[in-house]
Amino acid sequence: MTTTILEIKGLAKSFNGHTVLHDIDLALQPATMTAVVGSSGCGKTTLLRLIAGFETPDAGTITIDGRQVASPESAVAPHRRAVGYVAQDGALFPHLTVGQNIAYGLRGAARAEVRGRVGELLETVSLDTSYASRRPHQLSGGQQQRVALARALARQPVLMLLDEPFSALDTGLRASTRKAVAGLLTDAGVTTLLVTHDQEEALSISDQVAVMRDGRFTQVGSPQQVYRHPTDRFTAEFLGDCISVSCTVASGVADCALGRIPVQASAADGPATLVLRPEQLVATVVSDSEQLDGVGTVIATEFLGHDVLLTIDPAGDAAPIVVRQHSLNPPPIDAKVRVEVVGSGVVLN
């Protein structure tokens, strides 16, 4: 029990008769980052607001650092939960300077101490200490977001909640900001729960990913686990491109147009659908004389800069498949290629 910072059991919430969250279970280990990923409106923000204490659950419990903070019967007020919360737009107080914003949660401390702490926090989020005297509207979106983070960190929360904190930033800034934020939260040893609709973001910075759909978790696990071994089609497709091939499973091996591919041991024997990630497939050009099994024809190529997408028509009556590989010297259209599968696949019903 004491090893989890956040423990959610059977959490449910509905608004005006519409159920937003169903029976949510989640546990966060200390000093890890967990991402809840789902499309907008799936209930992930409501989950965050329940943990922060802005809403009370209809069923289930929330325990933070060994203390139960919410159940349908009783709820600890938001300001008494040692939780940091960074809203989507930062929610900086417009009437206070950056320094005053950061110092907001540091009441009762000596002035000099507060000033020192504000300086430290600004450095932590890689902002110059001269920013302390600026007003929120003088900062860019990324800077506002970092100030909001510094403000939330000031109280040394045991749990940090981030609500789509990078969605307002442009792509380049988003990648660098999230990397910086993840790094500093890891350094500070803060357990973090991040809500996002961006699967790449979820996979890249978190230790644990929870995929949400219509108020339920479809799968919770490490990024590799949920990406490589999705347990259902929604999770598989939500986290990345999928290649589906019909196959016949026999004792842990799927037999399909691409050859014999190992799959999870629990897969039942018989006809099924094999799911692979595009990067698992490698297409190599073969000479016309080599008429072997698993040879197909390139019918379209799409150049994406770093990568290239090859649409390949396999021999026989199987549907075309898409292969993603690096863009150096790709096979031309009409080239005969052999498609090899790297690693194992997943069989879904």
Added chain:
Amino acid sequence: MVAPPVSRTAAPVSRPDKAARPGPLVSATVAILVAATCIPLGYVVWGAVSVGWTRAYELVVRPRVGELLFNTVGLVVVTVPLCVVIGVGVAWLVERTDLPGRAFWRPLFVAPLAIPAFVNSYAWVGVIPSLHGLWAGVLVATLSYFPFIYLPVAATLRRLDPAVEESARALGSDSTGVFFRVVLPQLRLAILGGGLLIGVHLLAEFGAFAMVRFDTFTVAIFQQFQVTFDGAAGSMLAGVLVLLCLVLLVAEALARGRARFSRIGAGAPRAANPIRLGRTTIAAETALIALTVLALGVPGWTIVRWLWIGGTKVWVLDDIATALGQTIGLATVAAVLTTVLAFPVAWVAVRSNGVLARAVEGANYVTSSLPGIVTALALVTVTIHAARPLYQSVALIVFAYVLLFIPRALVNVRAGLAQVPPGLEEASRSLGSSPAATFLRVTLRLTAPAAAAGASLVFVAVATELTATLLLAPTGTNTLSMRFWSLSSELDYAAAAPYALVLVVLAIPVTLVLFRQSTKVAAL
């Protein structure tokens, strides 16, 4: 009535409406206020019931009532839209265009608030002695009340996120299209609030219309009470007036709908780029000059003229100083108390959006739209029967001012509260501040400009209040407006002029404070 196109903006965030429950302190304050606002209403109903249905019917269905109804409804229907057009037009010119001298114009159009409507009437009668009837009423009322629209609209214009307008431009709207489709709908809260306030004033004003011999319900009720002191006929007229107020209230509530008022979007808003007027600059300047001459020039000139005629003998310094001291004292106490009490009511109205919230607000508006004399007489009746020591006490008159003027504070405090994004309060809560501390450090701080505006409006209103003061003031009280009214009623216009001047001068700094506070918002 005033019903701009209703654009229901669906909340884009997946955040459901918060069903915030008010705490015990808030609930108790609101409950006491609601109970208090029922006193004047109860008085009217009791008056109607006690005369019996037959007599009540006779008193209501008669030509005199028809005439009063025509006058009163006509006044509201003509004056409110006129004030909206002038108020919004001036606010837009001053806040959103490159009009030369905006810094000069901006405070100038708050200044008419410093001139009580009855002083304005006195001034116009001085210029055109034959002035009377509906159009005289419309003229004086429009020039006196358009700042009630101008002020909140200008403040809202300053707060609007220009990005929204820029998006509209990018979607193919021209300046006119942007104004009508994007800016105006966002001003709805300010326009409706101000419009309701003006409507309520038109129904309740006595002095200004009595002076131009224009009979509205309030004027008739006052005369009725003065002549006969018989409650029946007067309270029946007041009953019709209450119904008119309800119509106003329902119209405003329907037009307001359930729009979202907090700004949506990331970060803090930028300042808007002024729109270039180009060739229309001269026309705009001319219009503003004409408005200034009508609203400020005429009263200024009349007061100066009477002072010139009266010379030094009209300056009875002892009397003026006493009246000034009493006026400032009463107005300060009432303004602070009213604004403090407006907060719980506004909070319930903005954050809980229930049937009760609407009822609470409505009760306050109805009370304030009752003529001051009805509220005053109700309080006299109640205190004589139930709380004798309060009769003719300072506490009672302050209480009357709170009941009469809480809507002025409420309109501002409510608009201010609606502009505080709930996300900021949540951020504060998650940073360890209790609900009370959050209110003090975030909500109150961000609402302070609006609250200060509300308090200033109440101060000016109390300083220039006439009817309730005449009835409820403890013996020996002589406020500035009481002295002004008694002297001008004796047709001693010259002797009344110093009081008019002091009333105006007293209100000017408050109006300036009001203006400063509302511009500070932009600097945040």
